[in-house]
Each structure stands twice: as C-alpha cells, then as structure tokens.
Amino acid sequence: MKVVFLDFDGVLNSLSDIAFGLGSSCFNAAAIERLNAIVRRSSAKVVVSSTWRVQHTMDELRVLLAxxxxxxxxxxxxxxxxHDDARGLPDIGFIRCQEIQAWIxxxxxxxxxxxxxxxxxxxxxxxxxxxTDLEVGLCDHHVDEALGLLG
Structure with a gap:
C-alpha cells in the first residue's frame, strides 16, 4: 500500500489564501487538483497528519476535502x-514524525x-x-517529487 501523509496548512492552502479568504472552501483549488494528481497517478491512500484532525472528526475531514x-x-x-510524548522537546516537526511513525x-x-x-x-x-512552503502551498514540482518517492 502507498500512503500520502497529509498536512493541510501550507500544503492545501497558503498564507495568502488564509489572509484573503478562499470563499466557500478552506483549500486552494489548484492545490487540491495537485493532490488528486498524486493519488490518481500513484494509487496512494491518504492519512491526515494535519493538526486539523484535533478539531475535526474523520467524517468532517472527509466532507471538507470532498x-x-x-x-x-x-x-x-x-x-x-x-509535547510530553516528544520527551520534552518542543519541536513540532519531531512530534509530527513520531505521530507518523506511530501510525505506520x-x-x-x-x-x-x-x-x-x-x-x-x-x-x-x-x-x-x-x-512545501507556507507562503505558496503545494506546487507542480512537489507533485513530481511526491510521485518519485511513491514509485
């Protein structure tokens, strides 16, 4: 099985999207289409690693993305x-890695x-x-890079 561990902020939206609003969607349409390209071309499944999973149920996340x-x-x-699970280290990236490894x-x-x-x-x-870059979100070159890693 191939899996995409997915963050939302800075991937499916950017700072400018958040600042100027996205209308009825929480996400940038071009970024969603790029994510679709990754999962279609690789047959990967998605696991949400975003902090949005703390505030929303799995069903709510599915509806938001759909x-x-x-x-x-x-x-x-x-x-x-x-943070205690990260042995006192306040590094959010380290914690995110631990969470992904725990899921695996x-x-x-x-x-x-x-x-x-x-x-x-x-x-x-x-x-x-x-x-990805928080200022920009998911771009075309990220699609190619992701597909290369997924094989």
Missing amino acids: NAGFDGEIIGCTPVHS DAHPTPLTSFVILDDLELEPMAAYHVK
Missing part, C-alpha cells in the same frame, strides 16, 4: 502526541512506499518528505 474537490480515499489520521507501526499492512506532504521541517523523515 467539498473542495478531493476525490481520493482517506483511510485515517495519525495519532495525536503531546500500528498498521499491520506493510507500506510499499509513503510520502509526507508538509511545510514543517521533518528531519527524522527527510527521505520521505516533500517540503
């Missing part, structure tokens, strides 16, 4: 770890490949990370 035009399959969310460890189906779409620094998982 209403924005996402047509892939969301199979779950990473667990939420506190908890699922018996081995992953053939995975990619992490996130604007955070994720050094422990750099080999799987496509780093």
Whole structure:
C-alpha cells in the first residue's frame, strides 16, 4: 500500500489564501487538483497528519476535502502526541514524525512506499518528505517529487 501523509496548512492552502479568504472552501483549488494528481497517478491512500484532525472528526475531514474537490480515499489520521510524548522537546516537526511513525507501526499492512506532504521541517523523515512552503502551498514540482518517492 502507498500512503500520502497529509498536512493541510501550507500544503492545501497558503498564507495568502488564509489572509484573503478562499470563499466557500478552506483549500486552494489548484492545490487540491495537485493532490488528486498524486493519488490518481500513484494509487496512494491518504492519512491526515494535519493538526486539523484535533478539531475535526474523520467524517468532517472527509466532507471538507470532498467539498473542495478531493476525490481520493482517506483511510485515517495519525495519532495525536503531546509535547510530553516528544520527551520534552518542543519541536513540532519531531512530534509530527513520531505521530507518523506511530501510525505506520500500528498498521499491520506493510507500506510499499509513503510520502509526507508538509511545510514543517521533518528531519527524522527527510527521505520521505516533500517540503512545501507556507507562503505558496503545494506546487507542480512537489507533485513530481511526491510521485518519485511513491514509485
């Protein structure tokens, strides 16, 4: 199974989207279409790693993404770890990596490949990370990079 671990802010929207509003959607339409391209071309499933998973149920996240035009399959969310789980380190990127690894460890189906779409620094998982820019979000070159990692 191929998996895309998906952050929202800085991936599916950008600072300018947030500042100027996106109308009826929370997400940038071009970024959603790029995400669709990744999952269609790779047959990957999506696991939400965004902090949005703290404020929204799985069903709410599915509806939000579907209403924005996402047509892939969301199979779950990473667990939420506190700063204490990160051994006192306040590094959100480190915590995000722990959460992703915990999801991988908890699922018996081995992953053939995975990619992490996130604007955070994720050094422990750099080999799987496509780093987006909070100012811009998901771009065409990120699609190519993600597809290269997914194989």
